[in-house]
Amino acid sequence: MPAKVTLTITEGKLPGRQYVFDSRSSCIIGRATDCNIQLPSDKDHSTISRYHCLLDINPPDIRIRDFGSKNGTYVNGEKIGQRQANQTLEAAAKEIFPEFDLQNGDEIKLGNTVFAVYAETDPQEINDFQQINISNFQPPTINFENTPTEAPNLLEYIKQLLGLAKTGNSSLLAIKGYEIIQLLGKGGFSEVYLAQHEQSKKFIALKVMLPQVAANEYAVKSFLRETENIKVLQHPNVVNFIDYGYSDGIFFFTMEYCQGGSVEDLIRHQGGKLSVDVAVPIILQVLDGLEYSHNAEIPYVKLQGNGFDQGRGLVHRDLKPGNIFLTHEDDKITAKVGDYGLAKAFDLAGLSGQSMTGIKAGTPVFIPRQQVLEFKYAKPEVDVWAAAASLYYMLTGYLPRNFSGNDTFLAVLRNKPIPIRQRDASIPKKLAEVIDLGLIEEPEIYFKSAMTLKGSREAIAFKEALLNVL
Numbered sequence: 001m002p003a004k005v006t007l008t009i010t011e012g013k014l015p016g017r018q019y020v021f022d023s024r025s026s027c028i029i030g031r032a033t034d035c036n037i038q039l040p041s042d043k044d045h046s047t048i049s050r051y052h053c054l055l056d057i058n059p060p061d062i063r064i065r066d067f068g069s070k071n072g073t074y075v076n077g078e079k080i081g082q083r084q085a086n087q088t089l090e091a092a093a094k095e096i097f098p099e100f101d102l103q104n105g106d107e108i109k110l111g112n113t114v115f116a117v118y119a120e121t122d123p124q125e126i127n128d129f130q131q132i133n134i135s136n137f138q139p140p141t142i143n144f145e146n147t148p149t150e151a152p153n154l155l156e157y158i159k160q161l162l163g164l165a166k167t168g169n170s171s172l173l174a175i176k177g178y179e180i181i182q183l184l185g186k187g188g189f190s191e192v193y194l195a196q197h198e199q200s201k202k203f204i205a206l207k208v209m210l211p212q213v214a215a216n217e218y219a220v221k222s223f224l225r226e227t228e229n230i231k232v233l234q235h236p237n238v239v240n241f242i243d244y245g246y247s248d249g250i251f252f253f254t255m256e257y258c259q260g261g262s263v264e265d266l267i268r269h270q271g272g273k274l275s276v277d278v279a280v281p282i283i284l285q286v287l288d289g290l291e292y293s294h295n296a297e298i299p300y301v302k303l304q305g306n307g308f309d310q311g312r313g314l315v316h317r318d319l320k321p322g323n324i325f326l327t328h329e330d331d332k333i334t335a336k337v338g339d340y341g342l343a344k345a346f347d348l349a350g351l352s353g354q355s356m357t358g359i360k361a362g363t364p365v366f367i368p369r370q371q372v373l374e375f376k377y378a379k380p381e382v383d384v385w386a387a388a389a390s391l392y393y394m395l396t397g398y399l400p401r402n403f404s405g406n407d408t409f410l411a412v413l414r415n416k417p418i419p420i421r422q423r424d425a426s427i428p429k430k431l432a433e434v435i436d437l438g439l440i441e442e443p444e445i446y447f448k449s450a451m452t453l454k455g456s457r458e459a460i461a462f463k464e465a466l467l468n469v470l
Contacts, residue, residue: 003059003121007037012113013044021062024348026375027055028413029110030067034373039113047071047111051413054372056099058350060119064108066098067410074109075100154191154208155180157250164247174243174254178206194257204242205258207342209251211351219349220246226345227253229298229314237289239325239338258336260326263394267321273397276428278333283391285335286324290316290387291450293340294380315378317344319386320366321393364412365399366390368441372412381445388438388447389417396423400439416442 004022009015019037021027027036030052031045039045049069056063066073066080073080080100102108108115159180165172181194184205195206211219224246231241240256260266263282267274274282294313316323316337325338364372368385371378392400400417417439421432440446 004119005057005059005062006118006120007055007108007115008118010107010114010116011109012111013040013042014113021057022059024059024375025055025057026372027057028373029053029055032413034369036373039110045111045113048113051410052110053108054409058348060104060121061350062102062117062119064100064102065409067407068098069110071111073098075102076107077109154210154250155183155193157210157248158193158206158208158252161247161250161252169247171245171247174245175206175252178204178254180206195254203257203259205255207253207255209253209342209346209351210249211251219351223251223345223349223351225300226341226348229300230341230345232298233293233296233314233340235289235292235296236334237285237336238293238340239336241340253342255338256336258325258327258338260328260333262338263321263324263326263335263390266326267394267397274394276395276431279391279394280431282324282326282333282335282394283387286319286337286387286390287384287450289335289337290319290380290383293337294383294449295451313380314341315344315380316340316383316386317367317371317378319383319390321390324390364408365401365403366393367412368445369412370441370445372409379448380450381448384447384450385438385441385445387450388435392417392420392423392435392439395427395435396420398423 004020006021007019009017019027028051029035029037029039030050031039031041031048032050035051039048048071049067051067052069053067053073054065056065064073064075064080080098102117102119104117104119106117108117158175161172162175162178162180165176165178168176175195177198178195179198181196181203184192184194186192190207190209193206193208194203196203224244227241227244231244233241239258242254242256244251244253246252263274266278270278294315296313298311298314300311316339318339319337323337323339325336327334327336366386366389368382368389370385371382389400392398398418400420401411401415402418403411403415417436419432420427420435421429427435437446
């Protein structure tokens with residue numbers, strides 16, 4: 001039996017009702033009809049908000065986040081914090097959100113309803129990974145006893161590893177012969193460097209990731225298994241993932257270097273938005289990359305019972321302009337989807353400190369409401385929605401929906417995307433119609449896949465719009 005979290009209502013109108021989570025999940029509790037745990041809209045539950053709180057679950061870990069509810073969320077009799085409703089998005093992004101890490105035996109109280117938390121782990125689950133041929137696990141030597149207040153100096157760590165690689169250390173073959181040229185970017189507890197091979201002079205991007213919690217063998221092998229899935233993706237519109245390794249508590253990855261930077265960089269350099277003739281071809285290439293990745297054969301898919309087998313398709317879950325990279329060759333711009341699944345895999349393995357809802361996860365401005373409501377069952381369509389949202393942002397410089405004044409995740413649930421021509425009336429009408437269709441998410445996402453987008457009646461209008469504006 002895998003690790004799982006069970007919530008049992010012990011007080012209120014629905015005593016004895018249970019909710020079981022045996023894999024990475026998100027769960028909204030409230031009175032709205034689309035909540036995962038829907039409580040009745042009656043007098044007994046009148047103090048509970050429509051969207052009251054969010055559970056971020058990675059069994060056996062569970063975190064609760066209050067949505068700024070009027071009457072609050074209580075854990076073991078104490079109210080967890082909440083931010084002021086009139087704060088701006090920028091101000092909110094700088095603070096710690098009202099979250100609380102729950103433990104086995106804790107009680108959650110919303111109004112008159114009380115949930116008892118039962119979290120259990122089955123150590124036998126680690127044995128599921130023995131069949132996977134990943135043998136470069138080494139116990140971490142970095143001190144994780146105290147939560148760091150700032151990111152460690154990863155550059156010094158990776159320089160040490162590069163030095164050890166020259167000695168022939170077998171776990172460091174992925175980075176043997178490379179030297180650091182410059183820092184390309186950083187965020188949270190990861191950094192990306194431009195590196196060059198000393199003999200071939202070939203440039204690569206070297207990404208370094210440091211777990212924010214102690215990395216046990218189960219977590220490391222889980223992450224590296226997902227990395228094997230990412231490594232098989234080979235497509236002109238997906239950043240080529242070359243190799244990876246793990247040593248001294250640090251994960252490192254070598255990837256194709258995209259000298260054109262990200263689309264986010266391009267938007268900034270172009271003054272805040274892109275022209276139609278630049279933005280649309282980029283997104284069309286992104287859709288090609290998504291179509292391939294959503295249907296590619298991958299080696300490790302966890303079965304409902306024990307073990308793994310081959311499967312098909314990976315969902316990115318974090319597509320945004322900052323994860324779309326550009327290369328230039330013969331005056332041609334090629335767009336490539338990057339960071340494919342790395343952040344998701346890191347989170348699923350529990351190495352991120354369970355930060356899906358935390359400040360390190362950033363602002364969920366390019367995800368549809370389905371991804372908040374059904375994190376566990378995210379389908380390819382969430383990436384297609386994110387592609388439409390990215391195009392919207394590229395063309396207008398605005399996010400599809402308004403966030404100011406709301407908890408960011410609550411805004412995803414409450415605020416509908418604004419029609420794009422309300423942001424910029426100069427957007428060609430036919431193109432605007434397709435983008436607005438791409439951002440429909442209620443009652444379901446309009447375009448189910450990149451393939452159906454291309455083959456649909458709306459796709460024909462899309463192509464006609466291109467002919468009219470390019």
